[in-house]
Amino acid sequence: MEWSTMFHYHKWATQKLLNHVGSQEASIYHKEAKNSFPSISETYSHVISVDYLWFKRLTGIEKPEWKQFDVSSVESTKKAFADLHEEMEQFFMTLTEEQWKETLNFTNLKGDPFSNKREEMFFTFINHASYHRGQVTSFLREFDLEGIPVDFIYFAKEIQS
Numbered sequence: 545m546e547w548s549t550m551f552h553y554h555k556w557a558t559q560k561l562l563n564h565v566g567s568q569e570a571s572i573y574h575k576e577a578k579n580s581f582p583s584i585s586e587t588y589s590h591v592i593s594v595d596y597l598w599f600k601r602l603t604g605i606e607k608p609e610w611k612q613f614d615v616s617s618v619e620s621t622k623k624a625f626a627d628l629h630e631e632m633e634q635f636f637m638t639l640t641e642e643q644w645k646e647t648l649n650f651t652n653l654k655g656d657p658f659s660n661k662r663e664e665m666f667f668t669f670i671n672h673a674s675y676h677r678g679q680v681t682s683f684l685r686e687f688d689l690e691g692i693p694v695d696f697i698y699f700a701k702e703i704q705s
Contacts, residue, residue: 555633568687573618645663
């Protein structure tokens, strides 16, 4: 699958689930429950910071700094993701097929060194975000709310319509 399709899916799923969360009572965004992170807002804080880390690694920065984003509200979170994803997409569009297959070195947050192809690194952050979207759905269910389908097949169906 091409990077552009995967990234379009990633942007779609991120915004679709944030729109759904934003359509609920505002208090659920910061409401605490048992999960990997204490709240939906802290889950999104983690995801966007990790998206940023992978983006910087994909540009060739071996050990990028952790960056915090404004996730104080659903709207500020949606904007932060949209802005970051626009910057990422602009960079990805400049890469050749050979550059996608290029091996890059990076160090994870624990200090462990890695060498992976750019396309493997790209898939890693797409997959990482999907995992956490599932956690957001778990939060919603814990709060007796419905989730929404954000699997790739729903994206494919929607863009074909």
